[in-house]
Amino acid sequence: MPEEKNSILFRLREQGAGSVLLLLAVVLLLAAFQPGVLHGRNMANVLAQSAIVGVCAVGMTFVLLSGGIDLSVGSVLALAGAVGAWSCKVLGLPVPLAWSVALLTGTVCGMLSGALVAFGGVPPFMATLAMLAAARGTTLLLTQGYPLSGLSPSFYTPGWASVGPLPLSGLIFLALALAAWVLLRRTPFGIHLRALGDNPETARLAGLSAPRLTLAVYGISGTLAGLAGVLMVGRLWSAQPSVGIGLELDVIAAVVLGGTSLFGGVGGMGGTVAGVLVMGFLDNGLRLLELSSYVQQSVKGLIFVGAVLLDLALKGYYRKGRSRDA
Amino acid sequence: MTLLLDMRNVHKRYPGVHALKGISFALREGELHALVGENGAGKSTLIKVLGGVVVPDEGELLVRGIPAHWAGPGDAIRAGVGIIHQELSLAPHLSVAENIYLGREPRRGPFVDRKRLRDDAARLVAGFGVDIDVKRPAGALPPGEQQLVEIAKALSQNVSLLAMDEPTSSLSARETESLFRVVADLKAKGVGIIYISHRMEEIFALADRISVLRDGEMAGSAPAEEFDPEKVISLMVGRRMETLYPRTFREPGEEFLRVEGLSRKDVLKDITFSLRSGEILGIAGLVGSGRTELARCLVGLDGFDGGRIVVGGAPFVPRNPGDALRKGIVLVPEDRKRQGLFLNRTIRDNVATMKLLQGLRRGLFTDRAAVTHLAETSVQRLGVRCRSVFEPVFALSGGNQQKVAIAKGLAVTPKVLVLDEPTRGVDVGAKAEIHQIMNDLAAGGMAILMISSDLPEVLGMSDAVLVFREGRCVARFSREEGEPDRLSERVMAAATGGVAHA
Numbered sequence: 001m002p003e004e005k006n007s008i009l010f011r012l013r014e015q016g017a018g019s020v021l022l023l024l025a026v027v028l029l030l031a032a033f034q035p036g037v038l039h040g041r042n043m044a045n046v047l048a049q050s051a052i053v054g055v056c057a058v059g060m061t062f063v064l065l066s067g068g069i070d071l072s073v074g075s076v077l078a079l080a081g082a083v084g085a086w087s088c089k090v091l092g093l094p095v096p097l098a099w100s101v102a103l104l105t106g107t108v109c110g111m112l113s114g115a116l117v118a119f120g121g122v123p124p125f126m127a128t129l130a131m132l133a134a135a136r137g138t139t140l141l142l143t144q145g146y147p148l149s150g151l152s153p154s155f156y157t158p159g160w161a162s163v164g165p166l167p168l169s170g171l172i173f174l175a176l177a178l179a180a181w182v183l184l185r186r187t188p189f190g191i192h193l194r195a196l197g198d199n200p201e202t203a204r205l206a207g208l209s210a211p212r213l214t215l216a217v218y219g220i221s222g223t224l225a226g227l228a229g230v231l232m233v234g235r236l237w238s239a240q241p242s243v244g245i246g247l248e249l250d251v252i253a254a255v256v257l258g259g260t261s262l263f264g265g266v267g268g269m270g271g272t273v274a275g276v277l278v279m280g281f282l283d284n285g286l287r288l289l290e291l292s293s294y295v296q297q298s299v300k301g302l303i304f305v306g307a308v309l310l311d312l313a314l315k316g317y318y319r320k321g322r323s324r325d326a
Numbered sequence: 327m328t329l330l331l332d333m334r335n336v337h338k339r340y341p342g343v344h345a346l347k348g349i350s351f352a353l354r355e356g357e358l359h360a361l362v363g364e365n366g367a368g369k370s371t372l373i374k375v376l377g378g379v380v381v382p383d384e385g386e387l388l389v390r391g392i393p394a395h396w397a398g399p400g401d402a403i404r405a406g407v408g409i410i411h412q413e414l415s416l417a418p419h420l421s422v423a424e425n426i427y428l429g430r431e432p433r434r435g436p437f438v439d440r441k442r443l444r445d446d447a448a449r450l451v452a453g454f455g456v457d458i459d460v461k462r463p464a465g466a467l468p469p470g471e472q473q474l475v476e477i478a479k480a481l482s483q484n485v486s487l488l489a490m491d492e493p494t495s496s497l498s499a500r501e502t503e504s505l506f507r508v509v510a511d512l513k514a515k516g517v518g519i520i521y522i523s524h525r526m527e528e529i530f531a532l533a534d535r536i537s538v539l540r541d542g543e544m545a546g547s548a549p550a551e552e553f554d555p556e557k558v559i560s561l562m563v564g565r566r567m568e569t570l571y572p573r574t575f576r577e578p579g580e581e582f583l584r585v586e587g588l589s590r591k592d593v594l595k596d597i598t599f600s601l602r603s604g605e606i607l608g609i610a611g612l613v614g615s616g617r618t619e620l621a622r623c624l625v626g627l628d629g630f631d632g633g634r635i636v637v638g639g640a641p642f643v644p645r646n647p648g649d650a651l652r653k654g655i656v657l658v659p660e661d662r663k664r665q666g667l668f669l670n671r672t673i674r675d676n677v678a679t680m681k682l683l684q685g686l687r688r689g690l691f692t693d694r695a696a697v698t699h700l701a702e703t704s705v706q707r708l709g710v711r712c713r714s715v716f717e718p719v720f721a722l723s724g725g726n727q728q729k730v731a732i733a734k735g736l737a738v739t740p741k742v743l744v745l746d747e748p749t750r751g752v753d754v755g756a757k758a759e760i761h762q763i764m765n766d767l768a769a770g771g772m773a774i775l776m777i778s779s780d781l782p783e784v785l786g787m788s789d790a791v792l793v794f795r796e797g798r799c800v801a802r803f804s805r806e807e808g809e810p811d812r813l814s815e816r817v818m819a820a821a822t823g824g825v826a827h828a
Contacts, residue, residue: 182437188431194420199416199417199418203417206403207403
């Protein structure tokens with residue numbers, strides 16, 4: 001029976017093994033041209049540079065698994081960073097409180113999108129696209145288009161500090177991913193979430209509350225975008241109103257490269273970590289190769305297409321297509 | 327003895343369909359109550375009411391004498407009602423164990439107690455005497471095992487009332503036996519069971535009581551001893567021949583299509599028939615008996631792995647519906663909303679869809695005047711009631727939508743028209759009009775293959791009827807063989823495997 005074979009693939013994909021292979025392939029390929037990629041300091045660099053996309057990607061994994069999408073993370077990141085910086089500088093809140101305000105801003109934004117989806121029946125694409133525009137507009141309004149800088153220096157710590165040789169932001173990303181993995185794989189919430197994205201009707205018949213799950217999922221994504229905003233302010237030593245434009249696409253690409261389906265139900269956190277690092281190594285390696293940034297973009301595009309085709313081949317897509325009329 | 331379930335005068339109306347017309351239904355502890363009826367008789371709606379999926383418009387539901395007002399499936403589950411739905415409703419990427427306990431996971435603190443989850447699930451599944459790895463994703467199991475998982479899921483809820491909608495339809499003989507053992511255990515524990523099935527031998531082997539639904543009404547209900555298969559079938563079919571079928575029979579013309587020994591793994595076995603111009607060939611059988619699968623093979627939606635199709639004397643292997651179209655074979659599919667129509671587009675655009683592959687062009691562009699003209703003539707010819715051809719199709723009634731779906735196929739003047747459930751969910755008036763259209767087409771020399779679950783319709787309209795069961799053609803009746811009344815019981819008997827007098 002073909003089912004036997006499928007089941008192993010099924011499980012490998014679910015655990016993100018495909019994306020781990022992809023990660024290894026990308027790293028080895030880049031290293032073949034530019035051995036500097038494998039240098040310890042460079043690897044730490046990659047981790048630091050991946051952290052912001054990574055933190056958002058953890059939230060996005062929840063959203064995609066539930067069958068939704070969140071286009072607003074780039075804007076929410078900018079807004080949360082700006083609100084945090086503003087409350088620290090203008091309101092004079094102590095730094096930990098200002099951080100919390102930033103995270104809370106993200107939570108509120110996420111839950112607003114979530115409420116539109118859960119109770120208003122608005123398609124996730126539109127609800128979060130609206131949030132993308134609204135959050136960016138609010139950011140510009142708040143900052144009048146100027147960067148906010150000169151905050152109490154400790155506000156910046158999470159974005160740039162290191163623990164020994166490792167970047168703090170990267171460690172935050174990995175710790176969050178681990179916590180998220182536990183939430184997804186070890187708690188009822190995780191099972192319910194995956195059930196909702198896998199087969200909404202089954203979830204309903206089992207008595208699960210789709211609105212409550214939806215609200216939670218977008219709330220998580222928003223909160224993590226808020227955290228990414230704090231990291232971003234720390235990295236740039238200022239809250240830039242135009243930061244994070246287009247970031248949502250990098251985030252979605254990383255999660256999907258990690259094997260999570262755009263249609264819900266399939267995927268997981270291990271794959272997302274690998275996907276984020278693939279993106280990080282690509283950016284880093286292509287820069288080290290001193291390719292022009294135009295060429296870098298095109299090469300990235302090619303690798304994306306290649307990754308998706310490889311993924312379909314692993315799933316046996318082409319085999320099935322051909323044997324149909326035999 | 328307490329009445330476990332007491333349904334009183336339950337009504338449910340959908341737009342255009344009165345699905346339940348005042349059904350009363352009772353179930354005692356430890357009783358197995360079989361519910362039978364043709365497709366569309368209202369069985370599934372009744373089960374949905376019971377499961378809290380559908381709220382009835384009228385009537386009341388008492389569980390152990392207490393009125394039940396359920397807002398959703400969760401309420402029904404908490405009241406001890408377990409439902410095994412006909413369509414498999416597992417989450418394919420969750421594991422078997424996760425599926426069984428979805429929404430009721432055993433916990434240890436904030437976490438899922440994964441060991442208990444696996445052990446409990448394994449114990450339940452082992453009760454069927456089948457070796458299923460509960461850690462595997464449910465979607466990777468073959469259909470029979472998925473069905474067992476569904477059953478295990480319902481059992482895990484400690485139900486006091488269990489409804490099973492055709493639980494054996496995808497089970498092997500051995501799996502069926504284990505299911506029967508489980509059913510006997512449950513009865514002994516006092517669980518009341520509602521059992522929906524089309525298989526007479528099962529019903530008479532298991533049932534304490536039998537109720538027959540027909541057109542949303544209770545056609546008969548009595549202890550099983552008072553029934554025999556013949557009586558059940560005649561109640562299912564009823565005496566509904568009062569509708570006149572406007573068929574003018576005449577000698578069919580030349581053979582146009584011949585199917586020889588057509589087979590497709592697991593769904594079609596050795597189907598042979600021939601179709602002549604001016605002939606209407608009916609195909610009867612239960613849903614899932616291979617009727618729709620045959621239609622899909624004929625137009626190249628699915629491939630086949632044995633036998634052949636001969637069109638106009640030459641073998642023909644359709645690779646896709648476009649191929650079939652070029653040979654003059656067109657399918658009007660069973661689900662008009664999802665397969666047959668573009669609901670948000672206008673009547674005009676729908677009617678022109680297929681014809682645009684062949685013409686209606688002026689140079690590089692669409693000949694818009696010709697398209698509108700085609701739509702207007704079609705609407706007139708089929709009597710579609712609409713304000714104009716620029717009305718979107720979703721605004722039409724079911725019957726008029728169906729006419730538009732047929733018009734789309736007729737626009738390419740096919741030689742063979744395959745109609746899958748041409749009058750499902752259509753009101754009586756429109757139904758008669760569709761029958762008239764079919765008669766006119768046949769009189770004009772078109773060959774029609776009609777798949778239908780509506781027995782009087784199949785018998786009233788067809789020159790000959792094939793009966794399908796489990797992918798095989800198990801019987802063939804021609805119009806000369808008898809009164810439709812008599813024949814309908816024999817067709818139903820052949821379709822269900824019940825033995826009626828020959």
